[in-house]
Ligand SMILES: [Cu+2]
């Protein structure tokens with residue numbers, strides 16, 4: 247946990263030095279997800295192409311403090327799905343974006359799901375403002391996808407399942 251946190255802080259420092267790039271940008275608004283669909287807005291995430299990859303700058307509030315799994319999911323929907331008779335909030339977004347069908351969750355620096363992003367850090371007041379960098383992605387990759395925040399963290403491996411993020415708590419799509 248400590249190592250991932252230090253790595254994220256280091257990347258944050260590097261990003262501050264990058265300055266403002268004249269590149270593709272797009273903002274995605276995220277909403278809480280529940281059994282009925284979507285709830286209150288929790289803010290937005292700005293996407294920006296840089297020479298080091300996709301920069302995601304969150305401006306989010308009302309989340310639980312700590313680290314949260316953060317991914318690009320396959321489908322442009324934040325609606326619930328039914329799985330084995332149970333309603334799964336945000337389930338219609340499908341699995342982690344994996345165009346190469348790797349079938350493995352290895353985080354942003356691995357060779358698995360392309361949609362695996364660095365963990366989202368939420369401060370003690372419930373705000374997330376620390377940027378993260380996803381070196382394998384660009385802004386256009388999120389078109390027609392969903393951006394998802396999970397209840398738990400992410401250890402960038404298949405054990406526990408999908409890095410341990412568990413429940414889906416906030417979601418946004420490109421055009422929402
Ligand atoms: Cu996810």
Ligand SMILES: [Zn+2]
Nearest residue numbers: 342351359362
């Ligand atoms: Zn994954």
